[in-house]
Amino acid sequence: MKEGKLKIKKLVSEDADTVHRLGFQEAEFRIGYDSFWSKRQLTAWFASSGDVCLGAFIGKRLIGFILVAVHNPIGKATIENIYVVPKKRRQRVAQRLRDEAMRRLGLKGVTYAVSLVSQGNLKSLKLFWSGGFVDAGGPFRWASRSLSAQEERRPPCSVSRYKRR
Numbered sequence: 001m002k003e004g005k006l007k008i009k010k011l012v013s014e015d016a017d018t019v020h021r022l023g024f025q026e027a028e029f030r031i032g033y034d035s036f037w038s039k040r041q042l043t044a045w046f047a048s049s050g051d052v053c054l055g056a057f058i059g060k061r062l063i064g065f066i067l068v069a070v071h072n073p074i075g076k077a078t079i080e081n082i083y084v085v086p087k088k089r090r091q092r093v094a095q096r097l098r099d100e101a102m103r104r105l106g107l108k109g110v111t112y113a114v115s116l117v118s119q120g121n122l123k124s125l126k127l128f129w130s131g132g133f134v135d136a137g138g139p140f141r142w143a144s145r146s147l148s149a150q151e152e153r154r155p156p157c158s159v160s161r162y163k164r165r
């Protein structure tokens, strides 16, 4: 059966389970004590109109996502995660997600976007460079702490790579 056309759409709370399942399985997003965002965090994030969380869909099937946190007072966007299911990689899906996110961020008046990428994650670095991002140098280290014992928290994706070294 022929597959439908790829569509980039805003993620909604109902997508939280699938995004959680996919992100949870991705080694790039894993850190020692925790993995990926919790379903609760994702549900709240997708319901927030200020942020930009997009999914790549073929029909109803979610095959990729980009999760961006927007901080309005300083016009800054942080790309926390970009992901494409392994079977659909190298088909420019991430490029479409990146470009649509940038378009929507521009419309929101965001003035700059950043993403912390592990030095070893060349495919991700190339994806950003080809989208007009410049290499800001490094190495840098995240210092993170939880402010709540109950709250499931995790730092951005690339921390996992630094932690493993």
Ligand SMILES: CC(C)(COP(=O)(O)OP(=O)(O)OC[C@H]1O[C@@H](n2cnc3c(N)ncnc32)[C@H](O)[C@@H]1OP(=O)(O)O)[C@@H](O)C(=O)NCCC(=O)NCCS
Pocket (backbone or CB within 6 Å): 026, 028, 080, 081, 082, 083, 084, 085, 088, 089, 090, 091, 092, 093, 094, 095, 096, 117, 121, 122, 123, 124, 126, 127, 128, 130, 157, 158
């Ligand atoms: C990184 C990732 C999102 C790329 O998704 P993708 O849909 O395969 O990427 P695209 O096909 O849109 O490629 C866009 C550009 O990224 C770069 N790229 C993507 N995959 C690459 C690879 N395996 N090797 C080298 N460059 C790669 C290339 O510059 C490519 O442009 P080109 O095809 O003109 O050379 C995907 O590999 C993934 O989900 N990885 C696991 C999660 C992750 O590491 N996320 C980033 C950290 S948050």
